[in-house]
Amino acid sequence: MSDPLQAALKVAASGLNAQSTRLRIVSENLANAQSTAKTAGGDPYRRKTVSFATELDRSTGVETVRIAEVGKDTSELVEEYDPSHxxxxxxxxxxxxxxxxxxxxxxxxEANRSYEANLQVVKQARELIAMTVDLLRNS
Structure with missing residues (x-):
């Protein structure tokens, strides 16, 4: 495999992994959007956030993306008056x-579009690799 194709696959794979994690966190947030505390006066679920960072892949020399942190949003919780709850x-x-x-x-x-873009890079790199292998076989 040529170095540029290997680098493209490495970058796209890291992007797929990062966006997959981001989609999982968004799903958790949506699933817990209406949850409340288990005890009276307690704090409910807090929205999770995802932070990305770049990381040098020494084998290819390219910058890849990784999850730096899954944190909690510290903004105010929503309060509603419902004394019977x-x-x-x-x-x-x-x-x-x-x-x-x-x-x-x-x-x-946004995460879905980024995931799809990275997936497209993987597909095109695989096609180029297959074409290269075919050319080498036929020469």
Whole structure:
């Protein structure tokens, strides 16, 4: 395999892995968007965030992407007045996660497009490798 194709595959594979993790985190956020604390007055699920970092792949000499951290969004939780709810505090307020469906859907769309772009790079690199092998066989 030629070095540029190996580098392209390495970069695309790291992108696929990073975006896959990002999609999993977005899914967790969406799944927990309406959850509440298990105890009265407790804190519910907090939105998770993903941070990326670049990393030098020494075997190919290219920069790849990796997950630097899966953190928690420290923005304010949403409070709603519902004194009959089991998770209500002494004032009658229930805390809900700081998850915005609009933000999560936008993140999901962006991660999906990035994943598809990396997948396309892998497909094209595989085609080029196959074409190279065919040329070498026929010469």
């Amino acid at each position: 089991p998770a209500a505090d002494s004032r009658g307020y229930v805390k809900y996660p700081n998850v915005s469906m609009v933000v999560e859907m936008a993140d999901m769309r």
